[in-house]
Amino acid sequence: xxxxxxxxxKASGVAPDILYPLIRETxxxxxxxxxxxxxxxxxxxxxxxxxxxxxxxxxxxPEIQEMYKTLSNSIAxxxxxxxxx
Numbered sequence: 073x074x075x076x077x078x079x080x081x082k083a084s085g086v087a088p089d090i091l092y093p094l095i096r097e098t099x100x101x102x103x104x105x106x107x108x109x110x111x112x113x114x115x116x117x118x119x120x121x122x123x124x125x126x127x128x129x130x131x132x133x134p135e136i137q138e139m140y141k142t143l144s145n146s147i148a149x150x151x152x153x154x155x156x157x
Contacts, residue, residue, distance in 0.1 A: 076136055108150055115147035 074095065078088035101110055114122035123144055130137040 076139075080130075080133065080136065108154060111147055111151070113147070115144040116151050118148065 074091070077091060081088045081090065098110075114120075114126070126140060127137055130140055
């Protein structure tokens with residue numbers, strides 16, 4: 073996932089090292105926590121307009137677009153299951 077993100081950023085003229093603080097903070101938060109409880113982002117919030125914008129931005133990368141859809145659906149499903157508990 074990091075390699076794909078780095079490639080997308082490079083293609084957009086953005087230095088991939090912009091991700092490092094996010095990656096570092098995410099890894100640090102995982103220590104001793106349930107990963108599903110720490111999940112954030114548009115799929116967790118049910119923010120379909122942001123997901124749609126992201127998919128439009130990925131239009132030139134259909135394989136990555138499909139991965140994004142799959143991951144977003146998986147995250148939303150997990151969130152829905154958690155809310156039933």
